[in-house]
Amino acid sequence: MREQWTEIGMGLVVLILAAAFLIYSLSVGDFGSKPGGYDVIARFGQVGALAPGAPVSIAGVKVGTVSRITLDPKTYFAVARLSLDPSVKLPADSTAKVTSDSLLGGAHVAIAPGAAIDNLKAGGEIENTQGAVDLFGLIGQFIRPQAPAPPAAAATSPAPAPPTTY
Amino acid sequence: MTQASLATPAALNLVRLLGRLAIGAIRPVGALALFALRGVSALFSPPWFPRQLLRQVSSIGFFSLPVVGLTAAFTGAALALNIYSGGGRFNAEQVMPQIVALGITRELGPVLAALMLAGRVSAAIAAEIGAMRTTEQIDALRTLSTDPFRYLIAPRLAAAVMTLPLLTVVADTIGVAGGWLIGVRLLHFNPTAYIRSTADFLQPWDVGSGLIKSAVFGFIVALMGCHHGYNASGGAHGVGRAATQAVVSSAILIFAADYLLTTLFSHP
Numbered sequence: 001m002r003e004q005w006t007e008i009g010m011g012l013v014v015l016i017l018a019a020a021f022l023i024y025s026l027s028v029g030d031f032g033s034k035p036g037g038y039d040v041i042a043r044f045g046q047v048g049a050l051a052p053g054a055p056v057s058i059a060g061v062k063v064g065t066v067s068r069i070t071l072d073p074k075t076y077f078a079v080a081r082l083s084l085d086p087s088v089k090l091p092a093d094s095t096a097k098v099t100s101d102s103l104l105g106g107a108h109v110a111i112a113p114g115a116a117i118d119n120l121k122a123g124g125e126i127e128n129t130q131g132a133v134d135l136f137g138l139i140g141q142f143i144r145p146q147a148p149a150p151p152a153a154a155a156t157s158p159a160p161a162p163p164t165t166y
Numbered sequence: 167m168t169q170a171s172l173a174t175p176a177a178l179n180l181v182r183l184l185g186r187l188a189i190g191a192i193r194p195v196g197a198l199a200l201f202a203l204r205g206v207s208a209l210f211s212p213p214w215f216p217r218q219l220l221r222q223v224s225s226i227g228f229f230s231l232p233v234v235g236l237t238a239a240f241t242g243a244a245l246a247l248n249i250y251s252g253g254g255r256f257n258a259e260q261v262m263p264q265i266v267a268l269g270i271t272r273e274l275g276p277v278l279a280a281l282m283l284a285g286r287v288s289a290a291i292a293a294e295i296g297a298m299r300t301t302e303q304i305d306a307l308r309t310l311s312t313d314p315f316r317y318l319i320a321p322r323l324a325a326a327v328m329t330l331p332l333l334t335v336v337a338d339t340i341g342v343a344g345g346w347l348i349g350v351r352l353l354h355f356n357p358t359a360y361i362r363s364t365a366d367f368l369q370p371w372d373v374g375s376g377l378i379k380s381a382v383f384g385f386i387v388a389l390m391g392c393h394h395g396y397n398a399s400g401g402a403h404g405v406g407r408a409a410t411q412a413v414v415s416s417a418i419l420i421f422a423a424d425y426l427l428t429t430l431f432s433h434p
Contacts, residue, residue: 011231014235018336018339018340021346025364028361
């Protein structure tokens with residue numbers, strides 16, 4: 001019976017440790033801070049590696065997430081729906097830009113606030129946008145500058161083969 | 167074809183052998199399925215034995231906490247170190263918290279908790295029921311008009327299916343905590359940033375799929391213990407063999423089910 005009591009004690013210790021860590025992480029990780037965000041949309045010519053769930057940041061501070069990305073069937077622009085923290089009011093002439101997190105991939109939307117007096121409303125659109133920069137297209141242009149300058153949409157064509165001679 | 171086999175008895179023997187092997191392979195599967203069916207159907211009709219269920223929940227669930235917690239803590243810590251040094255080869259040390267969290271919640275938490283349970287619980291169930299079988303206690307139960315499936319097997323199945331997901335929650339938490347401890351103490355991660363990046367990265371489905379897996383694993387562990395114990399024969403030796411078979415077969419089935427469930431879950 002005594003052995004059983006030590007086992008019960010050990011079990012309780014494990015449970016308490018797990019609960020303590022869980023409570024610590026719940027208090028530190030900001031859960032549930034954005035229950036009622038508002039949505040704005042932004043149209044990009046090229047979203048690159050941007051995916052739903054990617055963060056939206058202003059000055060490097062996360063203020064929301066990309067909730068969905070669709071294609072506008074008329075203009076062939078990518079329409080990103082951004083869900084923003086309600087405490088963040090954006091001037092109507094803000095700029096949204098798709099930036100990569102690192103060279104390894106992953107992308108987020110960086111917003112540069114504008115100077116207009118009126119703010120964007122829920123469902124509004126960020127007019128000034130800058131799509132993802134196609135790094136490999138740029139490298140291709142750099143390697144073969146004499147080739148006819150590919151249009152900005154060269155992203156869709158396969159990367160040019162490396163030249164055999166320099 | 168028939169003429170040829172009639173003409174050569176050697177070929178006929180070969181066919182016989184093949185048939186015997188096939189039947190020998192299929193029969194245990196059918197027996198196990200029938201056993202599982204009887205056990206599950208005993209769960210859904212009275213009489214129930216709530217005291218038995220409570221006892222099994224505490225012995226399968228609560229008393230497995232220390233071993234599951236310890237395993238999870240060390241695994242999380244080792245995983246953190248390995249991913250940190252491996253990620254360093256392409257300058258991706260900073261994604262270590264996310265990979266540790268993903269690895270623990272989707273794969274290692276459920277599987278390690280289930281394997282620990284296979285070692286601790288499956289063997290104990292097989293030995294207990296096997297001893298009851300060889301000392302004819304199960305037959306005694308039946309003469310007292312108590313269905314052994316209701317009294318012995320159904321409570322164990324239900325207890326394992328209920329408690330292994332709970333154990334997995336504990337294992338997930340402690341596994342991430344182990345990685346966090348190493349990350350903060352040894353690798354100089356910011357403690358708050360570590361938790362935040364883990365919390366931002368984890369999707370509810372990462373944890374949920376692990377919990378579904380662990381419920382299936384719990385069923386496997388209890389079923390294997392009960393099945394091998396119930397069909398034990400031949401005294402003390404038979405009980406030992408039943409315990410071994412229960413552990414081995416539940417471990418193999420856990421890994422196989424893990425792969426199958428993962429393929430199922432990885433197609434959203």
